Amino acid sequence: MAEIADKVAGRAPTTGGRQRIHVRSRANLVFRRFVANRGATAGAVALSFLILAAASAPILTPYDYARIAPSSTYQRPSTEHPFGTDRFGRDVFARVLYGGRLSLQVGLIATAVGTGIGVPAGLAAGGIGGTVDNVLMRVIDVMLAFPGLLLAIGIVAILGTGLTNLMIAVGIGSVPGFARVVRGSVLAAREHEYVLAARAIGCTEWTMMVRHILPNVMAPIIVLATLNVGSAILAGSTLNFLGMGAKPPSPEWGIMLADGRDTLTRAWWVSVFPGLAIMVTTMSINFVGDGLRQALDPRMKMP
Amino acid sequence: MQRYLARRLIQTIPVLLGVSLAVFLMLHALPVDPVRMLAMEATTGTAPTTEVSDEMYQSLRRQLGLDRPLPEQFVRFVWKAVHGDFGKSFRNNRSVGEMLFEQLPHTLRLALAGLSVMLAMGLVLGVAAGQRPNSWLDTASMTVAIFGVSMPIFWLGLMLLYVFALWLNLLPAVGTGPAALLLPAITLGFQGSAIIARLTRSSLVEVMHSEYVRTARAKGLRDRRVVLRHALRNALIPVVTVVGLQFGGLLSGAVVTETVFARPGVGRLALQGVIERDFPLVQGFVLLAGVAYVCSNLLVDVFYAVIDPRIRYA
Numbered sequence: 303m304a305e306i307a308d309k310v311a312g313r314a315p316t317t318g319g320r321q322r323i324h325v326r327s328r329a330n331l332v333f334r335r336f337v338a339n340r341g342a343t344a345g346a347v348a349l350s351f352l353i354l355a356a357a358s359a360p361i362l363t364p365y366d367y368a369r370i371a372p373s374s375t376y377q378r379p380s381t382e383h384p385f386g387t388d389r390f391g392r393d394v395f396a397r398v399l400y401g402g403r404l405s406l407q408v409g410l411i412a413t414a415v416g417t418g419i420g421v422p423a424g425l426a427a428g429g430i431g432g433t434v435d436n437v438l439m440r441v442i443d444v445m446l447a448f449p450g451l452l453l454a455i456g457i458v459a460i461l462g463t464g465l466t467n468l469m470i471a472v473g474i475g476s477v478p479g480f481a482r483v484v485r486g487s488v489l490a491a492r493e494h495e496y497v498l499a500a501r502a503i504g505c506t507e508w509t510m511m512v513r514h515i516l517p518n519v520m521a522p523i524i525v526l527a528t529l530n531v532g533s534a535i536l537a538g539s540t541l542n543f544l545g546m547g548a549k550p551p552s553p554e555w556g557i558m559l560a561d562g563r564d565t566l567t568r569a570w571w572v573s574v575f576p577g578l579a580i581m582v583t584t585m586s587i588n589f590v591g592d593g594l595r596q597a598l599d600p601r602m603k604m605p
Numbered sequence: 606m607q608r609y610l611a612r613r614l615i616q617t618i619p620v621l622l623g624v625s626l627a628v629f630l631m632l633h634a635l636p637v638d639p640v641r642m643l644a645m646e647a648t649t650g651t652a653p654t655t656e657v658s659d660e661m662y663q664s665l666r667r668q669l670g671l672d673r674p675l676p677e678q679f680v681r682f683v684w685k686a687v688h689g690d691f692g693k694s695f696r697n698n699r700s701v702g703e704m705l706f707e708q709l710p711h712t713l714r715l716a717l718a719g720l721s722v723m724l725a726m727g728l729v730l731g732v733a734a735g736q737r738p739n740s741w742l743d744t745a746s747m748t749v750a751i752f753g754v755s756m757p758i759f760w761l762g763l764m765l766l767y768v769f770a771l772w773l774n775l776l777p778a779v780g781t782g783p784a785a786l787l788l789p790a791i792t793l794g795f796q797g798s799a800i801i802a803r804l805t806r807s808s809l810v811e812v813m814h815s816e817y818v819r820t821a822r823a824k825g826l827r828d829r830r831v832v833l834r835h836a837l838r839n840a841l842i843p844v845v846t847v848v849g850l851q852f853g854g855l856l857s858g859a860v861v862t863e864t865v866f867a868r869p870g871v872g873r874l875a876l877q878g879v880i881e882r883d884f885p886l887v888q889g890f891v892l893l894a895g896v897a898y899v900c901s902n903l904l905v906d907v908f909y910a911v912i913d914p915r916i917r918y919a
Contacts, residue, residue, distance in 0.1 A: 441623075444623035448627075448894065449854065450853050450854050450856065451861075455876075455891075459879045459887040462636065539757055540759060544860070545880055559757075559763065566771060573763050581757070585755035
């Protein structure tokens with residue numbers, strides 16, 4: 303009986319008279335659940351690999367991503383050029399590696415912008431309520447009326463094209479998602495008894511929000527932010543492909559595809575590899591985000 | 606029901622006004638002064654000086670109506686937009702409304718074709734997977750769906766173009782015929798179909814456990830009939846909402862697809878507007894897309910209420 307109870311509680315088996323209770327921290331539990339998820343582990347491994355590859359690009363390839371070599375244009379993939387060369391003789395492998403830095407940068411900065419605006423907005427809407435909530439949610443409704451990339455395209459139209467403006471635009475495009483999820487979680491968290499307890503001991507509204515409610519709504523924020531890095535990379539590369547961000551010598555993946563598009567008949571490898579890179583990156587981030595969601599709270603629903 | 610419809614319609618009005626306000630303010634949120642920009646470009650053609658005379662600046666400002674108080678400008682903007690007048694293009698002095706409506710049929714055709722692909726693929730994959738969870742068919746369908754949501758659609762378009770048009774030579778790469786519409790439609794609909802497939806699957810799996818499905822089985826109905834006539838009817842209800850939301854994806858996807866396949870359409874027109882800083886054109890497009898999206902969601906909500914009588918309109 304005791305063994306079964308231990309197993310259910312996730313404790314180490316009790317041995318003899320001395321009880322050895324193994325208490326697991328929440329972080330440990332979340333980690334165990336994450337590792338048990340095959341997709342999540344695979345995603346995490348792939349993602350670490352991608353980040354490492356982008357970070358150590360100068361070690362992995364002797365080529366410069368911008369160096370033009372007129373004597374070796376349109377080379378098929380070989381041991382010397384694993385992904386071939388493009389119409390300027392630039393090494394596609396080197397460009398994909400260096401482009402990874404840009405894509406990760408776009409994903410992270412856009413997500414920072416999105417959380418930086420969306421989380422406070424959601425906290426304010428859910429925490430203060432009333433007029434503040436009403437006004438904020440109407441603004442979010444209007445933002446949501448420009449679906450998908452349209453909001454980001456509109457913002458780039460205002461700010462002008464360029465990689466920095468693109469990151470801001472993609473980030474602002476993700477604000478409604480963060481604001482809505484945080485607001486919903488805050489409203490749910492407010493109903494808990496610990497909030498009542500905090501109020502009973504005389505906490506101010508501010509302390510309540512920051513010290514008690516915010517830590518309890520961190521799980522959905524972490525999951526959404528992770529998934530958002532992936533969608534921001536996807537959105538960023540799309541806008542770059544459309545010519546709204548970085549300019550051509552840049553090894554950004556979307557730019558590479560826009561460039562490879564013109565030479566599709568001559569050299570498929572110029573277009574295939576950057577596209578695969580985008581897909582593998584987004585997919586591994588999606589798996590990690592999904593694994594985090596299941597590990598943090600299996601009942602959590604994400605839009 | 607009628608009260609629900611009326612309330613839902615009234616709710617839409619402030620959103621539409623907000624959308625118009627946001628689009629209207631675009632021109633005032635610019636880091637550059639559009640009047641100065643226009644005046645500079647007008648003068649560089651005739652005089653070598655980059656200085657803009659004050660007189661010219663003021664007359665241009667008056668011409669664009671930017672000298673009026675903001676609220677008045679906004680009312681004018683909405684009034685004109687309701688009548689299909691989105692102002693004049695900064696680039697070729699043509700009416701933006703005319704330019705957009707000229708290209709609209711191309712985009713509508715593409716969007717409709719994309720929607721068909723999205724529904725057909727999404728439902729077939731979703732039903733195949735949801736009917737027998739954890740079978741190989743389920744795994745295969747859901748793998749396709751995962752690729753669908755992680756794949757950049759412009760890359761999918763390029764790959765389809767390469768394989769089917771350039772390599773196998775089965776379909777035309779460009780053109781206006783129905784055959785030339787197939788690849789763009791797949792490109793546009795694929796991502797949405799992945800989302801619909803996943804949702805249909807989970808929804809169907811849930812419904813398959815319900816008692817009325819067991820009753821249908823107990824009556825001795827064939828599998829196909831149980832799924833298609835009984836389970837699917839209820840399973841599709843949540844899918845309807847998502848189809849409405851995917852309409853937005855179709856709109857922004859059209860911008861990308863039109864660019865990849867070099868097709869005419871409003872998306873490509875607007876993209877050019879962004880790059881050339883033709884603000885009235887971008888404003889017209891964004892307003893049109895926003896209003897279309899809000900209205901399509903309204904329609905979906907109404908449709909939703911019609912197909913699911915259990916929804917209470919309180």
